[in-house]
Amino acid sequence: MSSTTTWAAKQKRLDGMPKPTATLTMYDDPAVRDRYQAAKRTADRADEVLAGLPKDADKDARALLDKEARDAHAELEAATAERDAHTVVLTFQALERGQLEELLAKYPATEEDEEAGRDYHFDTFAPELIATASTDGMPVEYAAQALKTWSLGDSEDLWNAAWGVQRRKRTDLGKG
Structure with a gap:
């Protein structure tokens, strides 16, 4: 196989890789x-206990542990359904580098931002990035409102989900 053919195959795989995504899960009832x-x-735990049970274990003990595991999985199924009914998942995707650089240039840092170690004006850049990276179609106005009105922890997590995915690596520079 020639190096051109080899490269073409690698390029096809590289170009087909999905962009990194991150999710933020919010619960309306903790x-x-x-x-x-x-x-x-x-x-x-029930699965671990069953997996660690010797093959020659007492039949009644195995039956009891099987029942406990079934009951635990039934409870998990019910808890999963309840969780899903009380959950909103927001998804963010990495932007292309040029798009991110354009956003950064659009919102240059103020002196205050620079003192905080930022290369952008947080109050305007953050809502724009959150909305642009949102795969759910979050409007900029809502992102700005969320940053101002959500609890400190929730608004930080919103920002970290949108910003963190921009910096997520898919590479490994190790020996390989």
Whole structure:
């Protein structure tokens, strides 16, 4: 196979790679999230116990553990359905580098931003980036509102999801 053919195959794969994405999951009831997480842990533990059971284990003990595992998975299924009903998932995708650089140039840092170590004016750049990176069609106005009105932790997570995916690597420079 010639190097041109080899490169063409690699280029096709590279060009076909999806852009990195990140999700932000928001729960309208934290207790629902907690119940789901507890049910997940219980089901995982039940599976581990069953997997570690010797093949020659007592038949009654195995039957009891099987029932406990089935019950744990039924509870997990119910908790998953409840979680899904109380969850909103926002998805963000990495922009092409040129598009990101255009946004950065559109919103240059103020002195205050530079003092905070930023290369952009956060108050205008952040909502624009969040909206542009959103695969859900979030408007800039809503992104700005969310950054101002959501709790500090939630607004930081919103920003981190949209900004973090821009910096996500798909590379490994290790020996290989």
